[in-house]
Amino acid sequence: MLLSYSLSREAGTPLYEQLYSAIKADILCGRLAGGERLPSKRALSGHLNISKITVETAYNQLLAEGYISSRERSGYYVASIQLAQPPASGAPQARAAEPPEPQAAPGAAASLFPFSVWARLMRSVILDTQQNLLQRVPSAGLFALRKAIADEFMRQRGVFVSPEQILIGAGTEYFYSLLIQFLGHGRRYALEALGHRKIAHVYQANAAELVPIGMDDDGIMVESLEASGASVVHISPSHHFPTGVVMPISRRQALMAWMAEKPDRYIIEDDYDSEYRFSGRIIPTMQSMDYLGRVIYMNTFSQTITPALRISYMILSKELLPLWQQKMGFYSCCVPSFEQLTLTRFLDEGYFDKHLSRMKKHYRAQRDKLLALVAQPEFARHFTALRADAGLHFVLRIRTALSDSQLAPLLRSAGLQAPFLSSYYVGPPAPEAHGCVVVNYAELDADSFGAALQKLADML
């Protein structure tokens, strides 16, 4: 089928951009269904009377963002992604394009958050700080919070970092952009071939060259990384989303060796979600193994407290600090002093650790219930749960000959709210991703999950 769009050479945006947006919009609103074949570049360029390059550029952007996929000698196909919900008041449409990503709070888990404590701390901060709440916050964040995080890091992982090495920022996305500015736009950045869409979005928005690197059961493949010519690799070794892979020490050492080969190589260790680990011994962070001072560690409190609290932190090596301060120190800290002071007390007074263990207990129980369900004989024939050792989600493999796009309507009618693993690929999905969905159990009710599995099993 041929797509008809009216593109304007007069418009403020380039033609490929207009075409990209138009097709993306059609995918999001469902006018172009998952699995549907797109017209060939030649056909579309002829039809719309624009250059083949223009179509190619638009297609490539859609490919990169995972809206379409390409198949050998067969053409381009619409990826099966979640359809757009009607946007909430003020919420931009584009966010609906994101497959939902596991969130600790708000929702069921939010009820576990000791809000009364948090509110009390907020009030005490107002009382104790008064006018000083109006003081400008240093670029790196309030020292008290950086100290509290250093202490927490020692408590949780037994690793010493000096408060000076810790920088406070408004969410990890914010740090991604800063890191591209810090390390340079000219570089090639390597990403895990699948993961949080947002990570790729930020690199693309910053016009940084991006190369997705394939993963095996141990995580990102170092040979492919070596071959990619990238000088920075962005990984989440302690618990990869959405595959759940926990990178073994051997692979971490291989990555350190890769970094050691050249003086200009860096590793961004995105430790998002690492707090929720239910089995297997804790593996030291890359940051703690880093003898070269070129691992940049980051983590966030959105998962452990609430996404509404935009506070993340980054750990820079002592070697990198001076350069950071010189290049990036002019930026103001984006996090208000009030939230920083409240979080400082929440950490220092032990509430964070308490909250964390309560959450872990809750999520483990939740997970075990769901895994038990999946393991039931009537389901075991159809479903396997993969890598459920950590995080707030696991991968459910559905034994079926159906393609993901054939499977999609079945999932919907079964009421199984779980995006396809394939929808998390930066580039074209790997064949083994077929039939796999990502189950976020943070918000899931066991009974309705069981009912959904039953319905689905009956349809398979």
Next chain:
Amino acid sequence: MLLSYSLSREAGTPLYEQLYSAIKADILCGRLAGGERLPSKRALSGHLNISKITVETAYNQLLAEGYISSRERSGYYVASIQLAQPPASGAPQARAAEPPEPQAAPGAAASLFPFSVWARLMRSVILDTQQNLLQRVPSAGLFALRKAIADEFMRQRGVFVSPEQILIGAGTEYFYSLLIQFLGHGRRYALEALGHRKIAHVYQANAAELVPIGMDDDGIMVESLEASGASVVHISPSHHFPTGVVMPISRRQALMAWMAEKPDRYIIEDDYDSEYRFSGRIIPTMQSMDYLGRVIYMNTFSQTITPALRISYMILSKELLPLWQQKMGFYSCCVPSFEQLTLTRFLDEGYFDKHLSRMKKHYRAQRDKLLALVAQPEFARHFTALRADAGLHFVLRIRTALSDSQLAPLLRSAGLQAPFLSSYYVGPPAPEAHGCVVVNYAELDADSFGAALQKLADML
């Protein structure tokens, strides 16, 4: 004199970067004094045994950031900038490089801020919102705040904007980066030849091509802008820092005409500081004149409330909104719901307007005292105050044959804390900037200012 630095080819950073940092550090710590001549590129490249290109790249970066200036057929000279203060705990050194920029609060003015009201609103927000404070904030910000800002905009300027057009962000710097991502890194961005250092820093950090455009008494010169080949111009027409120029309607129309010439041209109207205007009728914003939908307006509450409250807003035209949501909507809002809700009440309940008029009254009185001082016969021979109609600062021209770098020690010993106008240039300063200093009267005590003028006058 020749500079000796040990640069390492092994280090993680390129040689020019190392050289740039080394020289910059020497300037900041005062080892290289203002006005001092730097070695020629050839001499230094020979001395350090590195390529001439490397030296040139380092010098150009220092030039671009205003640390050094170049003179026709004479070479490179260290710019006279404020020397570094010992950094506050946790505050990165680099910030010391910034000439101080006028701040409404904290300090003397902070005492004018009705903190008790603010604290009461904070407490009421906690009480009324409870758990909902944990809710994720939509990418564009809370609708309530966007509505409150739209209303405020109507009250203050009689201009209607729909709340949907308003986006909430964590400070204007944050918006600068987002705008570069939105409009594209490939473009050439035009800036006023002098202004807040930070603006240039952000563009440079984002690897955007930057062209400083000369200014006359009406502001940025449209012919030079036309000639520059830039497609985006970033200006502050309602009150330029630090010159104090208020762009007349004629020049604004000329800029609109420039934008109208090509469909891909944009104007970023940075309205920072516009609230403090003491004389002259209010001139409509470019945004309100914009019939093309390509003026992007931004303003901040750091000047009017406190820099600790990182809340800015941007007004996008209805034409640009959909594209913004598609390209940038995936970003989370960096401002916590708590601050957004508190500010909403502060605006809706009229406290902001009250505070603003109190501040204006205070600053006008403060300004008039200082201007009266400068106008005294014994001073009038030496000093003239320029463009003091708006903002929290004015330019003081010192009648002298001394160069700025000869003047610097006199200012210091007179105890006049006022950076040279020349230190605010993105590129080499214009000759007429000579002998001009920028007086920030937000924090200034009239008596000590008078005493400083007296001391200085005696030395001239």
